[in-house]
Amino acid sequence: MSKAAGASIQFEKVSKRFSDGTVALSDLSLQVPAGTFCVLLGPSGSGKSTLLRCLNGLETPSQGSVYVDGTLVNRNSIKQLRKEIGSIHQQFGLVQRDQVANNVLAGALSKLPTWQAMLGCYPRALEARAAEMLEQVGLDPVHLHRRAGELSGGQQQRVGIARAFMLAPKLILADEPIASLDPKTSYDILALIREQAQALGATVLCSLHQVDLARVFADRIIGLKAGRVVFDGAPSDLTADMVGLLYGHDESAVAPEYV
Amino acid sequence: MMARINRANSGTWQFPQLVTASRLFWVAVLCILLLWSGRATEMDRAFVMTGQAIHAAATGQKDSQVVNGFSQIAKSLWPLQLESRTELHQQADQPAALALPFSHIETTSRSSQSTDPVTGQVVTTNQTKTELVVPYGYVLVVVSKLIETIQMAIWATLIALIISLPLGFLAARNLMGDGFIVGLARSLIGLLRAIPELVSALFFVVAFGFGPIAGIFALGLHAAGFLGKFFADDSENADIKPQEALVALGANTLKVARFAVLPQVLPQYIAYSLYILDRNIRMATVIGLVGAGGIGQELKGRFDMYDYGHVATILVAIFILVVLVDQLSASIRKQLL
Ligand SMILES: Nc1ncnc2c1ncn2[C@@H]1O[C@H](COP(=O)(O)OP(=O)(O)OP(=O)(O)O)[C@@H](O)[C@H]1O
Ligand SMILES: [Mg+2]
Numbered sequence: 158m159s160k161a162a163g164a165s166i167q168f169e170k171v172s173k174r175f176s177d178g179t180v181a182l183s184d185l186s187l188q189v190p191a192g193t194f195c196v197l198l199g200p201s202g203s204g205k206s207t208l209l210r211c212l213n214g215l216e217t218p219s220q221g222s223v224y225v226d227g228t229l230v231n232r233n234s235i236k237q238l239r240k241e242i243g244s245i246h247q248q249f250g251l252v253q254r255d256q257v258a259n260n261v262l263a264g265a266l267s268k269l270p271t272w273q274a275m276l277g278c279y280p281r282a283l284e285a286r287a288a289e290m291l292e293q294v295g296l297d298p299v300h301l302h303r304r305a306g307e308l309s310g311g312q313q314q315r316v317g318i319a320r321a322f323m324l325a326p327k328l329i330l331a332d333e334p335i336a337s338l339d340p341k342t343s344y345d346i347l348a349l350i351r352e353q354a355q356a357l358g359a360t361v362l363c364s365l366h367q368v369d370l371a372r373v374f375a376d377r378i379i380g381l382k383a384g385r386v387v388f389d390g391a392p393s394d395l396t397a398d399m400v401g402l403l404y405g406h407d408e409s410a411v412a413p414e415y416v
Numbered sequence: 417m418m419a420r421i422n423r424a425n426s427g428t429w430q431f432p433q434l435v436t437a438s439r440l441f442w443v444a445v446l447c448i449l450l451l452w453s454g455r456a457t458e459m460d461r462a463f464v465m466t467g468q469a470i471h472a473a474a475t476g477q478k479d480s481q482v483v484n485g486f487s488q489i490a491k492s493l494w495p496l497q498l499e500s501r502t503e504l505h506q507q508a509d510q511p512a513a514l515a516l517p518f519s520h521i522e523t524t525s526r527s528s529q530s531t532d533p534v535t536g537q538v539v540t541t542n543q544t545k546t547e548l549v550v551p552y553g554y555v556l557v558v559v560s561k562l563i564e565t566i567q568m569a570i571w572a573t574l575i576a577l578i579i580s581l582p583l584g585f586l587a588a589r590n591l592m593g594d595g596f597i598v599g600l601a602r603s604l605i606g607l608l609r610a611i612p613e614l615v616s617a618l619f620f621v622v623a624f625g626f627g628p629i630a631g632i633f634a635l636g637l638h639a640a641g642f643l644g645k646f647f648a649d650d651s652e653n654a655d656i657k658p659q660e661a662l663v664a665l666g667a668n669t670l671k672v673a674r675f676a677v678l679p680q681v682l683p684q685y686i687a688y689s690l691y692i693l694d695r696n697i698r699m700a701t702v703i704g705l706v707g708a709g710g711i712g713q714e715l716k717g718r719f720d721m722y723d724y725g726h727v728a729t730i731l732v733a734i735f736i737l738v739v740l741v742d743q744l745s746a747s748i749r750k751q752l753l
Contacts, residue, residue, distance in 0.1 A: 213664040214664075215660060215663065215664055236666065239664065239665060239666030240666050242664070242665075242666075243665070244661060244664040244665060246657060246660075246661055248657055249657075250657045250658050250660065250661030251658060251661070252658045252675065252676055252679045252680060253655070253658075253680075254679045254680055254682075254683075255675070255679040259675065259679070263662055263665065263667070263675050263676075264665055266662060266665065266666065266667040266671045266675065267665060267666025267667060269671075271668060271670050271671065274667075274670070274671045274674060274675070275670065275671075275674055277674070317661075320661075320665070321665070330664075
């Protein structure tokens, strides 16, 4: 199921101000070319999640425009765009009580007529695709009928990845996909996302708190601070000073493991 | 930060007090209100009469109105009416009527004296009455009425589910936003819940006539309001993360409801529905008091005809049914959760 190319991303002077007055993004512009594995770094509250949510329409910018694959993201285009975007979530976003099979198949809901979805009968082709995806993320057939909540965190995120890749998306949005996972599993999960995305030529935008892993996996790193881009470049350009600037008010505040 | 905490200051810290002036004031206000409402609801008389009754019962005296009233009821309730008697008019009826085991035919002859209006003579007439007696016949009647009652409850629950599922969906803010539709659905739910079953049953009896239809509609609509509210509230309390995940993957509202909300809330929904069935069975036994079918209608009829033996049988039967339903639903609930 290899599609030709991924989707490019463009933010044009985007600001997001919540109703309580919090400014999450301020006058932010950036461009990510198709097929890039781009990592978002930045301290808590710097606006990483908000930026990602502006791309899949979970938030609407207060000002400015967001483009995916050259298409302006708005109420009219979002329905079509979401079919091309796979989202991976920090706490997996799985229905804990439901079986793994249903959780993965849910990734194809946008393609299914509503009445068919209501009856819960998926076409065989989709079931085959779900099985293929589960196998590729390293799960066994025995997991199919287990409840998602009964899996380990790493396994749950694998289910989340399988779901996100169900429709062979052009763009993958991953919001802290490895929070709460151990170092080895974190590495494996990021490797899995990169491998799957590469097979499709898909663009990946992934927020992380692990600078070392960002250096390993990213083609490009964007540093956010207080809703603004403070760093944008290749991993090799991300100096220790830069990391210090990103995470602290002053150099001394930076915890050693980030440098 | 730690260094800044001043230990000397802790002597002035205020701890919450149970008894405060304002609380005492409100307790006093509450007492005055209760005293006032006690006058209005004759609680003073209830207190005095109950005291007399306890005194009378303890000392064995019989001058308490309450004790007299209760003992009169108790006497007339006993013995329970179990048998049924049907008068037979034709000899031909007999073989067919005797199909039930232990049933027999009793012939009673009674002589009555009356004065002939024309001749002025006293004449004695001999009347024989042939009756089919089934020793447990009335129990059968009550059981069939109970079965009707349970059926009413099942249909009422079905109607409630059919109405409340879409209504609860429309009233759930997590799915429908916070607009006009949610407001409308919530008001409708409020309305359904606000009308007591016995009141709406009165109206349905006028519209549909005596019998189970009125009871089923009255119970069903009220329960629909109940379930609708529970369904909507549960949906709103469901974990938002999977819902957002499916929205981000392009699922529409119905699909989100079906795949992200329903699996989360289904066990609760089933528990509520069972509770409503349980409640409907209990309510169905009384809804007949206004003529809306079921055992209650039989109860009201017997009560009005002073057939207290029959009333007693019905009460015992209702008691047994409610206990059985309680235990059954408790065990089902235990298996589900
Ligand atoms: N729905 C909301 N309403 C009000 N403020 C919000 C809302 N969502 C986010 N914010 C605020 O916007 C700012 C950016 O939040 P965001 O979640 O994007 O940060 P983040 O970089 O993802 O942080 P973290 O690394 O902790 O996930 C924060 O100050 C946050 O409190
Ligand atoms: Mg975040």
